[in-house]
Amino acid sequence: MVMGEFTQETELLVVGGGPGGYAAAFRAADLGLDVTLVDVTGRPGGVCLFRGCIPSKTLLHISELIQDAGRAGEMGVTFGKPQLDLDRLRQWKNEVIEITEKAGRFVKTWNAHGNDLEAGAIILHNQFLVLGVNEDQNGASGCSIDKSFRFIKQLEKDYKLRFLERSKVAFYIDNEVALFPLAELKLKIDAGTITKDTLIFNNLVDNKGDLEDKWIIPANDSWFKKYFLAN
Numbered sequence: 001m002v003m004g005e006f007t008q009e010t011e012l013l014v015v016g017g018g019p020g021g022y023a024a025a026f027r028a029a030d031l032g033l034d035v036t037l038v039d040v041t042g043r044p045g046g047v048c049l050f051r052g053c054i055p056s057k058t059l060l061h062i063s064e065l066i067q068d069a070g071r072a073g074e075m076g077v078t079f080g081k082p083q084l085d086l087d088r089l090r091q092w093k094n095e096v097i098e099i100t101e102k103a104g105r106f107v108k109t110w111n112a113h114g115n116d117l118e119a120g121a122i123i124l125h126n127q128f129l130v131l132g133v134n135e136d137q138n139g140a141s142g143c144s145i146d147k148s149f150r151f152i153k154q155l156e157k158d159y160k161l162r163f164l165e166r167s168k169v170a171f172y173i174d175n176e177v178a179l180f181p182l183a184e185l186k187l188k189i190d191a192g193t194i195t196k197d198t199l200i201f202n203n204l205v206d207n208k209g210d211l212e213d214k215w216i217i218p219a220n221d222s223w224f225k226k227y228f229l230a231n
């Protein structure tokens with residue numbers, strides 16, 4: 001590959017760092033090829049990360065919130081007309097893009113005792129940052145898990161977020177994530193807001209298959225069952 005004065009030997013040159021390009025580049029690298037990925041913007045991610053999938057889902061989440069707030073009137077809770085701060089809205093959307101970008105970059109350099117980890121990162125439901133490792137290739141060691149914690153701690157600091165929040169439990173109610181503080185759970189059960197059938201995010205799942213099939217399950221089928229026994 002020759003770019004002006006710059007020359008680099010590579011086995012495979014991938015032009016374009018969108019989902020098509022980077023997926024091909026990472027796969028080829030995983031298969032042992034020496035790969036160079038170039039993108040005219042200098043920021044891999046393509047339309048999907050910067051203008052398509054991620055920003056549109058982030059903004060759709062806001063429109064759902066507004067719609068739900070409108071529907072709450074039918075249940076006797078009325079909110080005022082939404083006030084849109086477009087600058088803050090854009091900033092928030094950009095933060096989601098940046099966190100997705102940083103998490104993607106982190107997992108691509110994540111290693112355990114010098115061995116590369118085949119890993120991926122995704123933000124789900126605009127709420128959960130999920131890091132996954134293909135343990136058939138290399139398992140994440142204690143040190144590499146520490147690295148991921150440090151990375152997440154840094155994100156928390158940079159964006160004033162709390163990814164490692166343990167004092168709240170996440171439920172999935174009316175297709176929305178509902179976070180309830182531990183201290184209020186019994187009250188929510190008494191009030192009927194949480195029933196045995198209410199869907200909970202069972203964050204104890206520890207593999208991709210369970211994340212897909214057993215992550216969002218009825219509360220009574222999860223660790224949360226003990227709360228109903230106590231009641």
Ligand SMILES: Cc1cc2nc3c(=O)[nH]c(=O)nc-3n(C[C@H](O)[C@H](O)[C@H](O)COP(=O)(O)OP(=O)(O)OC[C@H]3O[C@@H](n4cnc5c(N)ncnc54)[C@H](O)[C@@H]3O)c2cc1C
Nearest residue numbers: 016017018019020021038039040041046047048052053056
């Ligand atoms: C609003 C919107 C919402 C979407 N939502 C979804 C969704 O929910 N789910 C879904 O699956 N898809 C969605 N898509 C589609 C998705 O974004 C595209 O399918 C995907 O981005 C295509 O990937 P790509 O790698 O082929 O191309 P692109 O994403 O366009 O990436 C091409 C890359 O090549 C680079 N490039 C271009 N020319 C050169 C050059 N000469 N030299 C070097 N680099 C170059 C560009 O900078 C860019 O990074 C959405 C699209 C839009 C617009």
